[in-house]
Each structure stands twice: as structure tokens, then as C-alpha cells.
Amino acid sequence: MATVIAIANQKGGVGKTTTAVNLAAAFALKKKRTLLIDLDPQANSTLTFFPLDGITHTIYDVLADHQIDLAGVVKPTKTPNLCLAPAKISLAKLEAMLVGQFDAPYRLKDALAPCRDSFDMILIDTPPTLGLITVNALVASTHLLVPIQAAYYAMEGSDDLLETLARIRSRPNPDLKLLGVVLTLFDKRTNLARDIRKQVSDVFGDKVFKTVVNKNVRLEESPAYKETIFTFAPDSSGAEDYEQLAREVLQRVH
Ligand SMILES: Nc1ncnc2c1ncn2[C@@H]1O[C@H](COP(=O)(O)OP(=O)(O)O)[C@@H](O)[C@H]1O
Numbered sequence: 578m579a580t581v582i583a584i585a586n587q588k589g590g591v592g593k594t595t596t597a598v599n600l601a602a603a604f605a606l607k608k609k610r611t612l613l614i615d616l617d618p619q620a621n622s623t624l625t626f627f628p629l630d631g632i633t634h635t636i637y638d639v640l641a642d643h644q645i646d647l648a649g650v651v652k653p654t655k656t657p658n659l660c661l662a663p664a665k666i667s668l669a670k671l672e673a674m675l676v677g678q679f680d681a682p683y684r685l686k687d688a689l690a691p692c693r694d695s696f697d698m699i700l701i702d703t704p705p706t707l708g709l710i711t712v713n714a715l716v717a718s719t720h721l722l723v724p725i726q727a728a729y730y731a732m733e734g735s736d737d738l739l740e741t742l743a744r745i746r747s748r749p750n751p752d753l754k755l756l757g758v759v760l761t762l763f764d765k766r767t768n769l770a771r772d773i774r775k776q777v778s779d780v781f782g783d784k785v786f787k788t789v790v791n792k793n794v795r796l797e798e799s800p801a802y803k804e805t806i807f808t809f810a811p812d813s814s815g816a817e818d819y820e821q822l823a824r825e826v827l828q829r830v831h
């Protein structure tokens with residue numbers, strides 16, 4: 578049974594997609610059969626691998642009307658062991674579509690069930706909201722990974738995120754675990770980054786990963802070349818940080 582990790586934080590620009598894509602690639606390089614599910618209508622994870630015009634079926638078709646199985650939208654990427662369930666902007670229609678449906682929070686969990694044995698690791702990239710799409714990700718997951726940007730107001734919104742985690746645990750998914758919090762866009766030269774690391778540790782304690790993801794321009798550039806960091810700049814600090822984070826994650830889930 579796959580470990581299913583939702584990567585969520587309702588703030589935008591904190592490194593969710595960068596983490597989802599490169600952590601998924603790091604698992605794949607470690608020979609884990611890995612599936613990345615793009616659950617953000619912005620489709621940034623999808624765009625890292627494929628141009629959108631070549632994609633006919635997306636996760637929306639799976640979740641909106643059960644017309645297609647998840648397996649029917651999963652595409653292998655050029656990274657061995659790494660598959661993607663793509664999204665397009667059409668996913669933005671999903672929330673309105675699901676309102677009032679009795680199984681609305683369970684659509685992704687149900688869709689994943691037949692695929693859980695085909696993968697070792699399933700990662701879900703989520704949009705910057707705590708709406709029904711993110712709720713679907715949290716209900717379908719075994720673990721939550723929260724990227725926090727090492728910047729002013731880093732912790733703003735974390736109360737709401739923890740409240741959502743508690744709410745999901747109280748009913749639809751009591752087994753959901755907080756896997757950890759990873760500091761991203763970290764600039765180790767600054768006092769601010771160190772202060773924020775302390776603030777985050779005061780709140781999350783040993784849930785904070787030892788690994789931080791340093792600011793690295795290569796991480797910013799690689800999606801434009803349709804590459805993960807491991808093919809675009811294998812010797813960069815970004816590749817090193819995500820490889821180390823993958824190791825730490827695997828230790829925590831096993
Ligand atoms: N460690 C990093 N170093 C430099 N740029 C980064 C890093 N992580 C993310 N970025 C850049 O910051 C922006 C926001 O990151 P992204 O992963 O898209 O965040 P989110 O998915 O949370 O909105 C993107 O342009 C991305 O390339």
C-alpha cells in the first residue's frame with residue numbers, strides 16, 4: 578500500500594509545487610514507484626513535465642463524474658519510476674461541481690483506492706486554499722507535509738491549517754498524520770532565516786525537518802526547461818536538499 582503525502586499550505590508561493598515535483602523525482606530516483614497527482618488548477622506541476630495542449634484527460638475527469646479511472650489519466654514521465662496524474666485549469670470548476678454531493682470529500686480517496694498497490698509513494702500537490710480540493714487531498718492521504726517559506730509572516734495561516742488538519746482527523750480521516758514541516762526558500766546567510774527557523778521550531782517542535790530547502794535559482798529555472806532539478810542541475814544545492822529531504826521523509830514513514 579502506497580504512502581500518500583499531501584503537500585499543503587493555503588499560502589501561495591511557499592514552495593508546494595517545487596517540493597511536490599522534486600521530492601517525487603527524488604523518490605523515483607531511489608527506485609520507489611512514485612505517482613505525483615496535480616490537484617492545483619494552476620497546473621504548475623503538470624507544466625513541469627508536459628505542455629498542456631498534449632493532454633486530453635486530467636484528474637478533473639476522474640473526480641468530477643467518475644467517467645475515467647485514475648489509471649486512465651496517469652502518464653509516465655521521462656524520469657523512470659515517476660508517473661503524473663495531470664491537471665488543467667478546468668479543475669477550477671470542480672469545487673462548484675461537488676457542492677452538495679454526498680461523497681464530495683471522498684472523491685480522490687475513492688479514485689486512489691484501486692491504484693494504492695501500484696505505487697510506493699503518492700504525492701499530491703494542492704492549491705493555495707483550504708477548500709474542497711485540498712480537503713479531498715487530506716482525506717485521501719496518510720500524511721501531510723507542510724512547506725513553510727522562510728520569510729516574514731512565515732507562520733501566518735498555520736493556525737487555520739492545523740485547525741483543518743484537526744477537523745479532517747476528527748471525522749473523515751482519523752489516521753492522517755502530520756509528517757512534518759519543511760522550511761523552503763531558505764537563505765542561510767540571513768539572521769531572519771535563523772529567527773524564522775526558531776519560530777517554526779517553537780510551534781512545530783520535532784516535526785520540523787532537519788533538512789531545509791535553500792534558495793537556489795536552479796530550482797526556479799528547471800520547470801521552464803520541463804526538467805526536475807535532478808536532470809536540470811544534479812550538482813546544485815536544490816538537488817542535494819531534495820535528495821536529503823526524501824531520505825528524511827522515508828525514515829519518518831517507515
Ligand atoms: N528553494 C527555492 N529557491 C528558489 N526559488 C524557489 C525555491 N522554491 C520555490 N521557488 C520558486 O518560488 C516560486 C513559488 O514556488 P512554488 O513551488 O510554485 O510555490 P507554491 O506551489 O506554494 O505556490 C516559484 O517561482 C518557484 O520556482
Ligand SMILES: [Mg+2]
Binds near residue numbers: 594617619621703
Ligand atoms: Mg503550486
